[in-house]
Amino acid sequence: MSIASPLFSPLPTSLDYVRLSGDELVERIQARKRHLNAVILGHNYQRTEIQDVSDFLGDSLGLSQEAADTDADVIVFCGVHFMAETAKVLSPGKRVLMPDLRAGCPMADFVTGTALRRLMDQHPDAAVVAYVNSTAEVKAEADICCTSSNAVRVACSIPDDQPILFVPDKNLANYVAEQTGRKNIIAWEGYCYVHDDMVMEELDRARAAHPGALVVVHPEARSELLEAADAVTSTAGMVEMAEEHDELIIGTERGLVDRLAQRYPHKTFVPLSGAAICGNMKLNTLAKLAWSLDHEQYEVTLDEDIRVRAERSLRRMLDLSGGWQAPSDEERRLELAGVRPHGCGCA
Numbered sequence: 001m002s003i004a005s006p007l008f009s010p011l012p013t014s015l016d017y018v019r020l021s022g023d024e025l026v027e028r029i030q031a032r033k034r035h036l037n038a039v040i041l042g043h044n045y046q047r048t049e050i051q052d053v054s055d056f057l058g059d060s061l062g063l064s065q066e067a068a069d070t071d072a073d074v075i076v077f078c079g080v081h082f083m084a085e086t087a088k089v090l091s092p093g094k095r096v097l098m099p100d101l102r103a104g105c106p107m108a109d110f111v112t113g114t115a116l117r118r119l120m121d122q123h124p125d126a127a128v129v130a131y132v133n134s135t136a137e138v139k140a141e142a143d144i145c146c147t148s149s150n151a152v153r154v155a156c157s158i159p160d161d162q163p164i165l166f167v168p169d170k171n172l173a174n175y176v177a178e179q180t181g182r183k184n185i186i187a188w189e190g191y192c193y194v195h196d197d198m199v200m201e202e203l204d205r206a207r208a209a210h211p212g213a214l215v216v217v218h219p220e221a222r223s224e225l226l227e228a229a230d231a232v233t234s235t236a237g238m239v240e241m242a243e244e245h246d247e248l249i250i251g252t253e254r255g256l257v258d259r260l261a262q263r264y265p266h267k268t269f270v271p272l273s274g275a276a277i278c279g280n281m282k283l284n285t286l287a288k289l290a291w292s293l294d295h296e297q298y299e300v301t302l303d304e305d306i307r308v309r310a311e312r313s314l315r316r317m318l319d320l321s322g323g324w325q326a327p328s329d330e331e332r333r334l335e336l337a338g339v340r341p342h343g344c345g346c347a
């Protein structure tokens with residue numbers, strides 16, 4: 001395709017992109033992506049049309065690690081802001097773009113670096129554990145990061161008598177406290193509205209309608225749901241369970257449930273809550289993605305000091321977990337089919 005092709009000419013306004021058909025947008029996205037040597041990362045909770053044009057699908061950390069390993073010059077992250085930041089932390093030499101800067105994460109926004117430093121001043125001996133669903137500024141203050149998959153292991157790596165400040169998810173902090181028996185975890189009062197809004201009445205209703213189904217719930221949900229569930233696991237764990245079971249009630253964002261139902265049409269996957277939809281994730285559209293590639297916007301940048309310190313907290317977690325393991329051929333096949341996410345939870 002020649003450089004003079006109209007597919008390489010940016011359209012003047014974002015409205016011009018909204019007027020294009022889905023096929024035209026996809027054609028433009030693919031052409032522009034090749035031209036920029038860009039890679040598109042799509043989170044599991046993205047709209048399916050975004051997932052369909054993504055080069056990699058998964059959670060933020062797994063996606064960021066994949067992106068760091070590619071020879072792409074540009075990363076377009078279709079997720080929320082802290083995820084694009086994580087990609088920048090791990091790929092400082094690459095340009096990281098987001099189609100819509102307003103796509104933030106309300107859970108990550110519960111805690112700022114300044115507020116965390118104030119709490120740290122009150123607990124100078126405490127270790128700080130930051131869930132990866134946090135800003136780079138918060139990760140930079142932390143001693144170590146964690147995901148929903150390894151949060152218990154991370155807590156166990158900290159001496160029993162040392163208090164832990166756990167930010168920002170109180171539900172995950174409570175789950176870790178319950179699993180480890182630790183009484184010295186000080187939880188930040190943050191939560192993910194998508195998971196925290198799921199209630200027992202919905203679980204009971206789904207169970208009554210599907211008495212043969214196992215109930216699996218993400219640890220970002222409230223403790224009463226975790227206690228009532230048959231299994232508590234990250235989205236990666238849910239995907240593994242979907243491979244093994246024919247009927248599941250799934251307590252996480254709808255995007256993952258819909259994807260699994262699409263992948264296994266002969267199985268029954270029921271959302272624990274029909275309302276479990278992350279509006280922030282759904283802000284990204286094909287039109288915005290095409291606009292982002294054409295205009296090379298919006299670039300995510302980080303102060304280098306914050307980036308380096310955030311990377312240190314992430315690397316400590318990865319070292320503790322034995323580093324990042326390259327997926328097996330079978331795992332890669334499932335990733336390409338959009339079934340197996342690259343890692344853990346929403347993050």
Ligand code: SF4
Pocket residue numbers: 080104105106107108133192193194195253278279280281346347
């Ligand atoms: S699902 Fe929850 S944690 Fe994930 S981006 Fe949305 S609000 Fe944040």
